Amino acid sequence: MMWLSGGFVFRRGTSVYHRLDPRVKLLISLLMFSVTLMVQALYQLAMVISVMVAVAAVATVLRRVARTMLLTASFSGFIFAINLLATGNLASSALYAVRFVAIVVSTSLFFITTSPDELEQVMKTFRLPRDVVFAFVTAVRFIPVMMLDTLQIMDAQKSRGLELEKGNLLKRVRNMVPILIPLVVNSVIRSGELAEAMESRAYGAVPKPTSLVKYRARPVDKAVTVLAILLFALTAYSFYFLLPAHFP
Amino acid sequence: MIEFKDVTFVHQNGVRALDSVSLEVGKGETVAVVGENGAGKTTLVKHVTGLLKPKSGKVLVDGVDTRETSTAQLSRKVGVAFQNPDHQLFSESVEKEMAFALRNFGFPPELVEKRVSWGLELFGLEEYRESSPLVLSGGEKKRLTLACILAWDPEVIILDEPTVGQDAIQKEKLAGTIRLLTSTGKTVVVVSHDIEFLWPIQPRVIVMKGGRILGDGMAAELMLRKDVLDSARVAQPQLVTFFEGLSRRPKATFADPLEVRRWAGGNR
Numbered sequence: 001m002m003w004l005s006g007g008f009v010f011r012r013g014t015s016v017y018h019r020l021d022p023r024v025k026l027l028i029s030l031l032m033f034s035v036t037l038m039v040q041a042l043y044q045l046a047m048v049i050s051v052m053v054a055v056a057a058v059a060t061v062l063r064r065v066a067r068t069m070l071l072t073a074s075f076s077g078f079i080f081a082i083n084l085l086a087t088g089n090l091a092s093s094a095l096y097a098v099r100f101v102a103i104v105v106s107t108s109l110f111f112i113t114t115s116p117d118e119l120e121q122v123m124k125t126f127r128l129p130r131d132v133v134f135a136f137v138t139a140v141r142f143i144p145v146m147m148l149d150t151l152q153i154m155d156a157q158k159s160r161g162l163e164l165e166k167g168n169l170l171k172r173v174r175n176m177v178p179i180l181i182p183l184v185v186n187s188v189i190r191s192g193e194l195a196e197a198m199e200s201r202a203y204g205a206v207p208k209p210t211s212l213v214k215y216r217a218r219p220v221d222k223a224v225t226v227l228a229i230l231l232f233a234l235t236a237y238s239f240y241f242l243l244p245a246h247f248p
Numbered sequence: 249m250i251e252f253k254d255v256t257f258v259h260q261n262g263v264r265a266l267d268s269v270s271l272e273v274g275k276g277e278t279v280a281v282v283g284e285n286g287a288g289k290t291t292l293v294k295h296v297t298g299l300l301k302p303k304s305g306k307v308l309v310d311g312v313d314t315r316e317t318s319t320a321q322l323s324r325k326v327g328v329a330f331q332n333p334d335h336q337l338f339s340e341s342v343e344k345e346m347a348f349a350l351r352n353f354g355f356p357p358e359l360v361e362k363r364v365s366w367g368l369e370l371f372g373l374e375e376y377r378e379s380s381p382l383v384l385s386g387g388e389k390k391r392l393t394l395a396c397i398l399a400w401d402p403e404v405i406i407l408d409e410p411t412v413g414q415d416a417i418q419k420e421k422l423a424g425t426i427r428l429l430t431s432t433g434k435t436v437v438v439v440s441h442d443i444e445f446l447w448p449i450q451p452r453v454i455v456m457k458g459g460r461i462l463g464d465g466m467a468a469e470l471m472l473r474k475d476v477l478d479s480a481r482v483a484q485p486q487l488v489t490f491f492e493g494l495s496r497r498p499k500a501t502f503a504d505p506l507e508v509r510r511w512a513g514g515n516r
Contacts, residue, residue, distance in 0.1 A: 149335070155299045156336035158319040159328045160396065161352030165318075178348070181338035185382055189334070 327397030
């Protein structure tokens, strides 16, 4: 839960990065994501991650990103082990494992600095169907609510003598049933109530509703966009043509 | 039974939810915790269950330091009915829902059966024994959560906003259950905004604001302290307001507002 909270839940901030046009932030995250997939060697990945860390520092979310990286590392350890067992190749297994961390960080940077409202506007910019946009944004918006629900459910069940931290793996998994069922039921009830509330406030009454916010790129947004694309092009070129895939 | 010794608790976001709270609740007492939203009422009771541990100070429940035991272990002594019943109901039948905690505590099957039947009968849920708890109405779910707790017979019973979603008859029944529990020596802590519900029970009232205790005393006295109630944004019971209004009349029949005590007694 904390992994989810630290990694993907937006918290208001006043940094330069927070104030960027959300479309620019999305572009930066997409570029970082793409570069991560282009990487062919661990040292190249280290370079990409260091750029991500620099972006996180500018956005003043370094501590949250560091925590995300640390917690994602446990999953990537699993990826490493499976790859190593399947291929026997230490370097490529490590590459896959670290790449997973980089992918999570690149997406997390966008979500933790972009409010659900901004996210909605970005999606509308791409002319995605309104219902799809609404469903996605609502899902994002409800992550903190579901986290709070989970904590409250855990509290309620612990107060009825449920020992979540005791027993072997199977027992612990079984102990999650009293947590998951109320969580799912609550979510279904809440989604039904939300749908009714939305309809009673004229959701879907007109095919093209007006928008309160319209984004216009400022000079700083344009400059950051150009810089990000240039850096991406340079990095991609270097990875394919200048830097060796592996150290000689 | 419950002892708070200079307890301070700060949430992760830096909000000081409890600020040097010292408090003693004796065995068999009925205590109502009142105050505006964010006053620290729920945080206070979560310390009794061990769900929250004090940042400084100590919370003792029947002499046990809550920092040295788990919530699951402490729950044998402290039962909590949380505000939202949907946060705990998960079993396929009402019967199994009630048996959940009893099984966690290792009760023998015949005792589980006996306790379940007793609880269902007490709260008028017998007809739903085989039904899914998820199909019950809001009020029935609330009663079921209370029945679930009483089934394992804890020493301390905490009710967080027990009247939410309850009709007048059920509220009266609930008040009767609280009195019954008190008469059997149970310690009952009720967190509620519903002053009209609390007034006939005549509990000891703890008024909270900003994580501090503003007032602590019996309902008949504390509910006359308009300054304390206003400061904590707590409404005075209508009966008290009525008597105070009468007392301001030149030829007041009930000149002494403390006369309400007699009325409160008559309401029992």
